[in-house]
Amino acid sequence: MATAVVTGAARGIGHAIAGRLAADGFSVVAADIDGGLVEAAAAGWRAAGLSVEGVGLDVRDRAAVSALFERLxxxxxVVNNAGIAAALVGLAELTQEALRRVFAVNLQGTFIVAQEAVRRMGQGGRVINIASRGYLGGAGAAHYVASKAAVVGLTRAMAVELRWQGITVNAVAPGMVATRxxxxxxxxxxxxxxxxxxxxxxxxxxxxxxxxxxxASAGAGFVNGQVLLTDGGKCVGMPPL
Amino acid sequence: MTNMVLVGAERAFGAEIAAALAAAGYAAGDGALDVLVVNVPVVVGAVRFADVSDADLADTLETMVFGVVEAVQAALPRMAAGGRIVVVAARGHLGAWGGAHLMAGNAALIGLMRSMALEFSERGIRVNALAPDFVGQRWDTPAARAEVAEAVVFLARADMHMLTGQTLLLDAARSMRMVESRRQ
Structure with a gap:
């Protein structure tokens, strides 16, 4: 049974991804900073006959991420879904603290998880990074936009290099989704x-x-370095980054 | 005389940009600021994705994102309608080999630029990016550096009122040739 790791899996989009991949036949490791909540969700999926393990994980914690992948x-x-939003704020009022916080989770956390996973992948594998339609630009959200644009840049750079290992790296960019x-x-x-x-x-x-x-499906192995915008078409007409 | 601030004059292209701005009549001075140029070019290192350290990524973000935000915030109070901001990075936002951290930082900067262009359009400030090829490659000659500097002067022009939110690729079509597709 193929294994999939999903971060930020206790709620929202990550929860839906973990459940979907488990239903698709993956053995899913559902990770979340809220260990109790994700373990409860995993117990529910197991009761429904699916293979899901819940683990507490802060994607900013290199040692913890490394230990998890060492064990697995x-x-x-690997689906890098863990991310945080950022309150709307004009650039003039943006604090370095808020800027660094959003990058620590959305970009640096994605980098740490992707790297620890890829180091152990050898030949073949899929990395799927959850970006945001917002990566194309948005007033009052420059820090969030920049962090998601960075996720897309990381996706492309990883794809350029890892294709020689048969590893594909793609991003999914959601629009407005009903989450917290x-x-x-x-x-x-x-x-x-x-x-x-x-x-x-x-x-x-x-x-x-x-x-x-x-x-993540078997048939998508030739799709690489792409941003799959999944927003109902709202962004059509905007120039790509 | 037109007031300007150049951040990153000590980096690659910095001397050429300073010279080209001076030749076009720009100078650092007191009072309202017409132009801010933030120069953070990308020097590719032969670092594999698996070997990029957390410190590599943190250092890149410090320069290409957090530092740029700081520079813009420092300039904004002095900038009125008609102001222009130009950031100089590289074509790395499109994806390239030689340091995924640098490409992610480059992409973050383009995302930041586009957001600033949208946000500042209401106050008449334009923001654009210049994306030359990477520093230190075969193309990187004194003449080519002068062209990079001239492109900065173009993006800083006062009379290009509709030019904002754009990334000007200045790479002799290298990014169109899929030059990254060879095995590294």
Missing amino acids: GRVDV MLDDFTPAMRGALEAREPSGAAADPAAIAASVSFL
Whole structure:
């Protein structure tokens, strides 16, 4: 049974991805900074007959990530989903603390997990990084945008190098998804944002999990270095980065 | 006289950019700031992804992201409508071999630039990026460096009111030739 590691799997998009990959037949290691919550979720999946192990993990902690992959050995798929949103703030008011915090999780955490996984992959494997439609640019969110643009840049650079090892590296860029990240918005603002979505509403996390499922599937091995924008088409018309 | 600040004059292209800006009538001075140039070119190191250290990535972000934000924040209070910001990085945002940390930092900077262009458009400040090829490669001659500096002057022009949020690739089509596709 092929193994897939999913970070940030206790809630939201990561939860949907872990459940989807388990249903696809992977033995899933669901990691999250909230160990108790992800272990409870894993117990639920196991009760449904799926193979899921829940583990507490802070992706910023190099030693902890290294220890996890040392224990797991070779994994087939790693999904870098753990990420944080950032409150909307103009660049003039942006603090270095907020800037560094969003990079520590979204980029540096992704880098650490991807590197520890790839070091043990040998030939073949899939790395799937969850970016955001926002990587294309957004006013008032420069720090979040830059961190997600960096995830896409890392994805492309990894793909350039790792293709010789048969490892594909792709990104999925969701648009607005119904997760806790939307709690940062007031109900009025959230309603206004949802009205601008092609579907008129924030997407179900399952829609993002479907894109990840495709990139992890046997037939997608020739797709490499790509950003699979999964946003209902809202970003069509924007120039690519 | 047109007021400018050049951050990163000590890095590659810095001397040529300073000379080209001076020749175009720009000088560092007090009062309202017309142009900010942040020069953070990319020098590729032959580092495999598996060998990139946490410190390598942290150092890159310090220069290419956190430092750039600091430079822009320092300049903003002096900049009125009509101001221009130019960042000089490389074509690494498209993906290239030789240090995934540098390419991620480069991509972060382009994302930052596009966000600043959107945000600052309301106050009439334009933000663009120049993406030459990597420093120290075969193309990197005195004449080519002068061209990089001239492109900075172009992006800093006062009369290009619709030019913002753009990444100008200045790499003799190398990024179009899939030069990264050979086995490293």
